[in-house]
Amino acid sequence: MARDDKFASIIGSEQAEPANIVIFGASGDLSKRKLLPALAHMHRWNLLGPHSRIIGSVREDWSKSHWVNYVHDQLLQYFPDAILNPRSWMRIADKLDVVNGDLADPEMYQRLAKVLHSENGKKNALFYLAIPPSWYEVVTKNLKDAGLADESEGFRRIVVEKPFGMDLSSAEHLNASLQQYFDESQIYRIDHYLGKESVQNLMVFRFANSVLEPLWNRNYIDHVQISVSESLGIGYRAGYYDTSGALKDMIQSHLLQVLTLVAMEAPLTLDADDVRDEKLKVLRAMRPINAEDVDQIAVRAQYSAGKADGVEIPAYRDEDGVADDSSTETFAAVKFHVDNWRWQGVPFLLRTGKALPDRVSEICIRFKAPPQTLFDLHEGNVRNNELIFRLQPDEGMLLSMTAKQPGLSTDLRGVQLDASYGMAGSGMPEAYETLFHDVLLGEAGLFSRADEVEESWRIVEPIMQEWAKQKNITTYVAGSMDIEGMDALLDECEGDWRDLSSTNG
Numbered sequence: 001m002a003r004d005d006k007f008a009s010i011i012g013s014e015q016a017e018p019a020n021i022v023i024f025g026a027s028g029d030l031s032k033r034k035l036l037p038a039l040a041h042m043h044r045w046n047l048l049g050p051h052s053r054i055i056g057s058v059r060e061d062w063s064k065s066h067w068v069n070y071v072h073d074q075l076l077q078y079f080p081d082a083i084l085n086p087r088s089w090m091r092i093a094d095k096l097d098v099v100n101g102d103l104a105d106p107e108m109y110q111r112l113a114k115v116l117h118s119e120n121g122k123k124n125a126l127f128y129l130a131i132p133p134s135w136y137e138v139v140t141k142n143l144k145d146a147g148l149a150d151e152s153e154g155f156r157r158i159v160v161e162k163p164f165g166m167d168l169s170s171a172e173h174l175n176a177s178l179q180q181y182f183d184e185s186q187i188y189r190i191d192h193y194l195g196k197e198s199v200q201n202l203m204v205f206r207f208a209n210s211v212l213e214p215l216w217n218r219n220y221i222d223h224v225q226i227s228v229s230e231s232l233g234i235g236y237r238a239g240y241y242d243t244s245g246a247l248k249d250m251i252q253s254h255l256l257q258v259l260t261l262v263a264m265e266a267p268l269t270l271d272a273d274d275v276r277d278e279k280l281k282v283l284r285a286m287r288p289i290n291a292e293d294v295d296q297i298a299v300r301a302q303y304s305a306g307k308a309d310g311v312e313i314p315a316y317r318d319e320d321g322v323a324d325d326s327s328t329e330t331f332a333a334v335k336f337h338v339d340n341w342r343w344q345g346v347p348f349l350l351r352t353g354k355a356l357p358d359r360v361s362e363i364c365i366r367f368k369a370p371p372q373t374l375f376d377l378h379e380g381n382v383r384n385n386e387l388i389f390r391l392q393p394d395e396g397m398l399l400s401m402t403a404k405q406p407g408l409s410t411d412l413r414g415v416q417l418d419a420s421y422g423m424a425g426s427g428m429p430e431a432y433e434t435l436f437h438d439v440l441l442g443e444a445g446l447f448s449r450a451d452e453v454e455e456s457w458r459i460v461e462p463i464m465q466e467w468a469k470q471k472n473i474t475t476y477v478a479g480s481m482d483i484e485g486m487d488a489l490l491d492e493c494e495g496d497w498r499d500l501s502s503t504n505g
């Protein structure tokens with residue numbers, strides 16, 4: 001199969017209606033690293049629609065040719081394939097347009113409206129807010145005032161990036177202000193974890209196979225571990241990260257979203273709201289956390305100087321822009337429970353951190369040990385059955401089972417049924433391509449709804465509040481997974497934390 005066909009077979013070959021894709025913050029980091037490469041890739045596979053345009057909104061006084069050169073230079077760095085072929089680059093360049101001005105200036109939106117209306121045909125528009133959330137209200141209000149939220153001439157959708165608030169009340173405020181100018185059905189809140197292949201595969205795997213359903217509950221599953229380990233430190237992001245930390249940055253959003261997909265019931269249909277209703281039910285079933293229990297169910301730590309994945313990392317407090325006495329956590333682990341019929345008594349352990357030994361993300365469903373111990377199951381590398389969804393690296397699935405070591409004695413060994421995507425030989429779209437494609441098609445199933453976001457804040461707020469009171473924080477050496485208190489979270493579970501070293505199956 002040619003690479004084009006493989007790609008089309010994964011992402012779905014449906015071409016979206018032509019649209020004006022407007023990127024606010026077009027000269028920013030997200031735009032150059034993720035959005036422009038994703039759009040160029042979609043263009044390459046013919047998924048953008050023939051008359052689509054990519055319109056950059058920039059504060060700087062850039063001419064159209066300056067914007068075109070800028071996009072060229074960014075693609076050269078982040079997706080060089082897009083411009084290797086001059087004809088293909090010219091076709092992208094033809095789609096580019098720019099609008100200059102201050103986000104707070106209503107005039108800028110009038111100019112944008114003119115650009116949108118300068119083409120014949122449908123006036124579909126996708127507004128991507130690649131800007132700090134403090135600007136969301138200003139931009140959505142200005143769009144509305146300029147008549148750009150009105151869908152009579154074509155669809156009008158806004159895409160917003162996390163953080164969706166920094167606590168429950170700011171999230172409620174943010175949602176209310178977005179909904180003042182756009183209908184909830186026009187708002188797409190990106191959680192890029194939902195665009196990852198293995199995360200989407202989780203739903204397919206659960207609901208397109210009947211063999212799993214009888215096992216997918218408290219009778220057979222001992223516990224679930226969801227881990228996102230990053231080997232880099234916080235780099236240049238201190239300004240944001242030091243006010244956030246691992247709990248808000250990752251657990252409240254990405255990891256809780258993944259948890260909902262593991263735990264949800266089958267939706268009635270794949271319509272966005274049917275799926276999101278089921279995810280919301282999971283969040284609502286999560287056991288409320290009492291302030292006095294926080295130390296038993298949650299662990300936090302901050303990295304000290306060390307070396308992770310071959311790179312020297314300074315202590316978090318010595319990173320540029322971090323306060324000398326910062327008690328922000330760069331690692332967090334939490335034990336949650338979903339108190340419903342299916343999951344009563346099954347711990348869901350979520351952990352994530354920066355400056356850890358490897359960059360590995362996975363979901364591990366650990367099954368209970370067999371009821372009768374005919375064999376010594378803990379001998380050698382034999383352990384409980386595990387179903388692993390690997391998010392990165394080497395996306396795919398692994399089922400670990402126990403088998404007989406060939407030979408005359410009854411020695412056991414762990415065997416793995418490995419369905420990694422690399423082995424399937426398929427090319428894969430980046431999360432942002434999948435999500436762009438879905439917004440253009442109007443499919444909102446992979447985007448968080450306002451009520452899900454608020455419920456997630458409600459779940460983690462008691463932990464946030466307790467941690468805010470604690471000025472001291474335990475440390476771990478960058479590049480190690482030696483985190484004080486982490487093992488105690490496994491008190492109700494069979495086995496250990498998964499070893500996340502990338503070679504580990």
Ligand code: BG6
Nearest residue numbers: 162192228230249250254361392
């Ligand atoms: C972002 C967080 O949402 O996700 C970052 O703000 C984190 O801190 C990133 O590094 C991880 O994404 P991925 O896709 O690299 O696992």
